[in-house]
Amino acid sequence: MKVLSCNNISKSYERGKYALKDVKFSIPAKGIFALIGRNGAGKTTLIRILSTQLLPTSGRATIDGIDVTRQENRLREIIACVPQEARAIGWLTARQFIVSYLMWRGFSGSEANKRAVAAAKKLRIEHYLDKQNQKLSGGTKRKVLVATVMASEAEILFLDEPTTGLDPISRDELWGTLMTLKKDHFVFLTTHYLEEAERLADKIGILDGGRLKALGTLDELRKKVKYPYCVKILSDVKIEKPKVGEIVKGVDGHYQIVTTEHEANRISRKLISKEVRFSMSPLTLDDIFYYIVKKPIEEENYAEEESR
Amino acid sequence: MLKRNRGSQLLASILVNAIYAMINYPIVLISTLLAPFSLLIVITFVSHGTLLPVAIAGALIMTMIAAGTSMQQDLSHLKNDFKLQDMIISSPTSAVTYLVGMALSEIVYSIPALVVLVILGAIYISTTAIGYLAIAAVLGIMFVFAVSLGFLLSTLTSDVVQSWAFAGIVSTILSALPPVYYPITYIPLPYQYLAYLSPATYAAEIIQNIIGLTAFSGTTILADWIVIIAVATAVSYIAIKKARWREN
Numbered sequence: 001m002k003v004l005s006c007n008n009i010s011k012s013y014e015r016g017k018y019a020l021k022d023v024k025f026s027i028p029a030k031g032i033f034a035l036i037g038r039n040g041a042g043k044t045t046l047i048r049i050l051s052t053q054l055l056p057t058s059g060r061a062t063i064d065g066i067d068v069t070r071q072e073n074r075l076r077e078i079i080a081c082v083p084q085e086a087r088a089i090g091w092l093t094a095r096q097f098i099v100s101y102l103m104w105r106g107f108s109g110s111e112a113n114k115r116a117v118a119a120a121k122k123l124r125i126e127h128y129l130d131k132q133n134q135k136l137s138g139g140t141k142r143k144v145l146v147a148t149v150m151a152s153e154a155e156i157l158f159l160d161e162p163t164t165g166l167d168p169i170s171r172d173e174l175w176g177t178l179m180t181l182k183k184d185h186f187v188f189l190t191t192h193y194l195e196e197a198e199r200l201a202d203k204i205g206i207l208d209g210g211r212l213k214a215l216g217t218l219d220e221l222r223k224k225v226k227y228p229y230c231v232k233i234l235s236d237v238k239i240e241k242p243k244v245g246e247i248v249k250g251v252d253g254h255y256q257i258v259t260t261e262h263e264a265n266r267i268s269r270k271l272i273s274k275e276v277r278f279s280m281s282p283l284t285l286d287d288i289f290y291y292i293v294k295k296p297i298e299e300e301n302y303a304e305e306e307s308r
Numbered sequence: 309m310l311k312r313n314r315g316s317q318l319l320a321s322i323l324v325n326a327i328y329a330m331i332n333y334p335i336v337l338i339s340t341l342l343a344p345f346s347l348l349i350v351i352t353f354v355s356h357g358t359l360l361p362v363a364i365a366g367a368l369i370m371t372m373i374a375a376g377t378s379m380q381q382d383l384s385h386l387k388n389d390f391k392l393q394d395m396i397i398s399s400p401t402s403a404v405t406y407l408v409g410m411a412l413s414e415i416v417y418s419i420p421a422l423v424v425l426v427i428l429g430a431i432y433i434s435t436t437a438i439g440y441l442a443i444a445a446v447l448g449i450m451f452v453f454a455v456s457l458g459f460l461l462s463t464l465t466s467d468v469v470q471s472w473a474f475a476g477i478v479s480t481i482l483s484a485l486p487p488v489y490y491p492i493t494y495i496p497l498p499y500q501y502l503a504y505l506s507p508a509t510y511a512a513e514i515i516q517n518i519i520g521l522t523a524f525s526g527t528t529i530l531a532d533w534i535v536i537i538a539v540a541t542a543v544s545y546i547a548i549k550k551a552r553w554r555e556n
């Protein structure tokens with residue numbers, strides 16, 4: 001089985017400041033891997049290192065045994081990347097762009113054209129093939145980029161925030177595309193839409209402040225939080241300490257209580273009676289993410305008068 | 309593993325950066341055709357026609373230099389605004405393949421102008437077969453120098469402001485200083501030294517001597533050849549070795 005593994009990858013653009021710090025993990029190179037994290041977490045840095053665009057400051061990474069830093073030419077034979085903020089060249093048509101990319105990879109013009117058409121059909125953008133890229137809608141532009149790499153022979157695709165900025169419907173369509181892609185590719189994508197990772201990914205990595213905070217399937221990540229329910233309080237009010245469960249506070253001043261279903265119901269009833277705005281649901285990746293990225297708050301921060 | 313077609317890899321750059329641009333926007337053809345003629349016309353009229361052959365040779369040299377400047381601008385644009393360079397890095401296309409393909413695309417882009425200039429040259433520049441060959445060689449060397457420099461600089465830029473700054477400095481040194489449209493002796497003395505900062509000056513001396521406009525000694529001309537060959541070799545070597553391809 002093919003494996004992607006990072007062994008203590010660190011990257012520092014400026015002395016003393018780390019964009020990535022000792023990132024270490026190993027995953028099967030199949031299906032979809034989603035790297036999630038907030039802006040500045042280090043996602044782009046990691047994807048650029050793995051796709052041979054950037055050298056790490058220290059550490060090693062291999063994909064299917066091929067060393068990312070030392071055997072880059074071998075690796076480049078089997079990968080393709082859509083960088084964050086990549087755009088299909090504006091003055092070309094979608095077809096011209098896809099065909100040129102494939103020709104750059106060494107396909108003949110006619111083979112490139114066949115592949116471009118086939119990929120466009122799969123993504124249902126064949127009607128746009130002869131339109132200029134700059135005249136396409138945002139969603140179609142992204143699909144052109146995805147079609148471009150998927151039309152190639154690369155087995156491993158790196159997609160840096162492929163759906164950022166898309167409207168919900170376009171995003172949904174692109175998700176469908178990615179689900180078909182993963183049948184015969186290994187897709188390594190980054191996103192800050194947790195729902196995206198939840199819907200698509202076979203494995204999820206949580207990156208925060210340059211460190212890998214958690215890695216696993218959605219179920220495995222769920223187990224990192226000891227309770228199955230979450231109550232989110234949307235305003236900065238004094239919070240009662242839950243009888244069971246834990247409470248975490250977000251940077252925005254919102255509170256998150258992870259707890260049992262029973263306790264969640266009890267807290268909800270109390271909050272309703274106090275007319276506090278809140279939401280309650282089974283644990284989502286959002287909740288897990290907030291839980292993992294932010295530590296539970298200290299005892300003394302609970303509101304005294306509210307307890308018991 | 310896929311058998312990669314080297315010709316396709318080069319052709320891709322030519323398609324993107326020249327042919328598709330011309331097909332999609334035919335007005336491009338007119339603008340590239342006109343580019344070298346502004347100074348050619350001015351010099352010819354001001355000199356009452358006497359400098360026409362020099363001005364044609366000068367326009368040819370300038371077309372080579374301009375290929376390098378546009379290479380820098382085009383590649384910076386593709387790299388910074390479309391992230392194309394990163395897409396290319398993460399693919400089997402090597403930096404050298406990309407560089408050579410893009411350099412060829414600049415030639416293709418200049419074909420309209422080159423055709424007219426070569427026809428004018430054939431009519432108004434009279435020299436021996438060796439002379440024509442030497443002129444072609446000088447132009448080729450200037451081209452290698454200019455596109456290598458353009459490629460190198462493009463990989464160092466991270467946005468359009470930097471790209472314009474590089475282009476401004478380079479085109480002043482390469483196009484404004486050197487006396488390509490007139491003999492260097494027209495420049496008052498202390499400033500002549502300034503002109504020698506530009507490789508184009510040495511190229512112009514060789515060509516002007518071939519045309520018979522100037523009569524520099526054999527050693528001067530030999531030195532000129534050595535300078536342009538050395539500069540072109542050094543810059544293309546640096547471009548291949550030091551261009552910022554994979555970052556660190």
Ligand SMILES: Nc1ncnc2c1ncn2[C@@H]1O[C@H](COP(=O)(O)OP(=O)(O)O)[C@@H](O)[C@H]1O
Nearest residue numbers: 013014019037038039040041042043044045046
């Ligand atoms: N070229 C660079 N030079 C200096 N700092 C950088 C550079 N690129 C990214 N950084 C810094 O590294 C950190 C991680 O950035 P990035 O990998 O882009 O995160 P993400 O993709 O998760 O938003 C950020 O603090 C960012 O400011």
Ligand SMILES: [Mg+2]
Nearest residue numbers: 043044045084
């Ligand atoms: Mg990013």
